[in-house]
Amino acid sequence: MRGLIFKEIDDLVIDSLGIVAFISFFVGGVVSIQTALNLTNPLIPKYLIGFATRQSVILEFAPTFISIIMAGKMGSFITSSIGTMRVTEQIDALEVMGVNSLNYLVFPKIIALLLYPFVIGIAMFLGVLGGWMAGVYGGFTASNEFIQGIQTEFIPFHITYAFIKTVVFAMILATIPSFHGYYMKGGALEVGKASTVSFVWTSVVIILVNYILTQLLLTN
Amino acid sequence: MIEVKNVEKSFGESKVLKGISATFDAGKTNLIIGQSGSGKTVLLKSLLGIFTPDVGTISFDGRIYSELSADEKRALRTEIGMVFQGSALFDSMTVEENIGFPLKMFTTKSPEEIRERVNTVIDRVNLVNANHKKPSEISGGMQKRVAIARAIVNNPRYLFCDEPNSGLDPKTAIVIDNLIHEITVEYNITTVVNTHDMNSVMEIGDKIIFLKNGILAWEGSKKDIFKTDNEAIVDFVYSSNLFKKIRKAQNKEE
Known part of the structure; x- marks a missing residue:
């Protein structure tokens, strides 16, 4: 089981780091530029660029939108790999041998995705870093102003809120695609369809749960 | 010995197995034959516990499957x-990992002992230079050998084969058939093979049961096939001109 968990960590977590880093860095940069371009009133301080980038990245972009992207990447991988095992009778082979196939296939994924907050933490850092680089090197703000914005009205609970969401999204990312792969019927074409359906449902559930958690955790 | 008593299985309105009773003997290659849609696969999957019969019992050397606890199953x-x-x-997984999988999951053998046992069965099924290859890197015939090696690595009492030579050329198919038969006799396993390949029937059919529309229409050995007047089996077997000629020749000899 330990070997399986390490394999899942490699397939699901480590293999996602590249795309997460790339997207986070550049989206952080775009958020920073967009904010700067919309601050046309000279009375509005420039440090708001850093503030808006931090809030956007930490509260929504990193936990929620990266999770939706991961529903496409990790989710499709999970559904198609389990679905292919179903189609090629590998799951039947496990059952006939007396292996609890659901436990064997899904449990390591759930454990591996306990490291998902680590991915989102990197996304948060790189998003803000991308915002800083785009803001400073694009000539939209000074470095000290951006850093002042990052520090302004910082509420530590926002980080807690983001990571609570992340843990819940990790469970959604592990279970919904596994369900669609495990219980699929048919052949190769159905594996593709199951991956698409799994992506749609995972995204919908993430968006709904995001709304509910925000309502529960951030409103008085 | 596996004993099937009055097994029925339906899917919705469609009754696929209609009261099958049969015994599958130890040390013999027992074949289930019949046309596509006759219920062969449903019977095999019922024997394996993948499907639960609606009526009837399946017992493995006296152990009635439906009465066993989850742990016993x-x-x-x-x-x-x-x-x-x-x-x-x-x-x-590699070939070696595939074959060693049941040992890793269900025994307390050390990695060295597992490797030793895996190499023994690899030799038994005549797999050469494939230990570290992935299934996608070997031929269909070799994949079947790996599947057989994996099936026998944990010294099973019962061996089930679903169309073991489908997709293989006739020569490789015979090699695989004979391998299954040899292993059955060598380890005194109760082997049940699901097939519609008449070559397999003639090569390894110690005991044959013929299903037609979910009913056991005939049973006997490969020798009995040429003597029987049962219309259902005659119609099935002699749909091929080659076998019509063989039957004619055999009848002449007698």
Whole structure:
């Protein structure tokens, strides 16, 4: 089981780091530029660029939108790999041998995705870093102003809120695609369809749960 | 010995098995034959516990499957080896890992002992230079050998094969058939093979049961096939001109 968990960590977590880093860095940069371009009133301080980038990245972009992207990447991988095992009778082979196939296939994924907050933490850092680089090197703000914005009205609970969401999204990312792969019927074409359906449902559930958690955790 | 008593199985309105009773003897290659849609696969999957019969019982050397506890069922399954139609090898594992999988899951053998046992069965099924290859890197015939090796690695009492030579050339198919038969006799396993390949029937059919529309229409050995007047089996077997000629020749000799 330990070997399986390490394999899942490699397939699901480590293999996602590249795309997460790339997207986070550049989206952080775009958020920073967009904010700067919309601050046309000279009375509005420039440090708001850093503030808006931090809030956007930490509260929504990193936990929620990266999770939706991961529903496409990790989710499709999970559904198609389990679905292919179903189609090629590998799951039947496990059952006939007396292996609890659901436990064997899904449990390591759930454990591996306990490291998902680590991915989102990197996304948060790189998003803000991308915002800083785009803001400073694009000539939209000074470095000290951006850093002042990052520090302004910082509420530590926002980080807690983001990571609570992340843990819940990790469970959604592990279970919904596994369900669609495990219980699929048919052949190769159905594996593709199951991956698409799994992506749609995972995204919908993430968006709904995001709304509910925000309502529960951030409103008085 | 596996004993099937009055097994019925329906899917919705469609009754696929209609009161099958049969015995599958130890040390013999028992064949289930019949046309597509006759209920062969449903019977095999019922024997394997993948489907639960609506009526009737299946017993493994006196142990009635439906009356066993979950733990007893799991223990019984470790006594079963299965060769799937498409081999069902685990894509992510090498040949050696595939074969050693049941030992790793269900025994307390050390990695060295597992490797030793795996190499023994690899030699038994004549697999050469494939230990570290992935299933996608070997031929269909070799995949079948790996599937057989995986099925027998944990010394099963019961071996099930679903269309073991489908997709193979005739020569390789005969080699695989003979391998299954030799292993059955050598280890005194109760082997049940699901096939519609008449070559397999003639090569290894110690005991044959013929299903037609979910009913056991005939049973006997490969020798009995040429003597029987049962219309259903005659119609099935002699749909091929080659076998019509063989029957004519045999009848002449007698």
